[in-house]
Amino acid sequence: MKVLVWVAEATWPACVDAVLDLFPAAGVTLLAALPGDLAAQAAGARTGLWGRGSGRDPGARVTELARESTRAMLDAAVARLGREAATVLREGRVEREVTAAATEADVLVLARDGDLSRLGPHSLDRHTRFVVDHAPCRVLLVWPGRAPGLASIPPPPPER
Numbered sequence: 001m002k003v004l005v006w007v008a009e010a011t012w013p014a015c016v017d018a019v020l021d022l023f024p025a026a027g028v029t030l031l032a033a034l035p036g037d038l039a040a041q042a043a044g045a046r047t048g049l050w051g052r053g054s055g056r057d058p059g060a061r062v063t064e065l066a067r068e069s070t071r072a073m074l075d076a077a078v079a080r081l082g083r084e085a086a087t088v089l090r091e092g093r094v095e096r097e098v099t100a101a102a103t104e105a106d107v108l109v110l111a112r113d114g115d116l117s118r119l120g121p122h123s124l125d126r127h128t129r130f131v132v133d134h135a136p137c138r139v140l141l142v143w144p145g146r147a148p149g150l151a152s153i154p155p156p157p158p159e160r
Contacts, residue, residue: 118152
């Protein structure tokens with residue numbers, strides 16, 4: 001069985017722990033995805049917020065730092081997993097990169113990353129919602145902490 005784990009900044013430990021619990025013998029690939037337009041975002045911030053001042057465009061440095069940080073996160077995920085795993089860093093539209101990578105997997109493991117104070121659809125960020133809706137394989141969706149109780153579900157609408 002091939003398990004793909006989406007390693008995202010705030011939620012990856014829960015995903016790795018789920019793999020340890022549920023897939024102890026599976027082949028694992030740890031995937032991180034960066035937005036492909038980081039340099040453009042940094043250039044836009046420089047122009048929009050910092051004015052037209054002269055100086056070096058920070059876009060390339062921001063992208064380099066993001067890659068370094070993401071590789072360190074992948075290394076930490078491998079260490080937590082405690083066994084051999086492939087690591088992949090993709091760049092582009094995050095939700096599409098994760099979905100495309102899932103074509104090679106039997107199971108995709110990812111975590112809720114939205115409003116974690118209550119049960120419901122808002123517990124998924126927009127990228128995660130896209131991946132859950134479009135993944136071409138089975139999906140294991142985990143809570144990155146303790147799930148809220150059933151009392152967090154809003155009451156049903158009044159009957160008419």
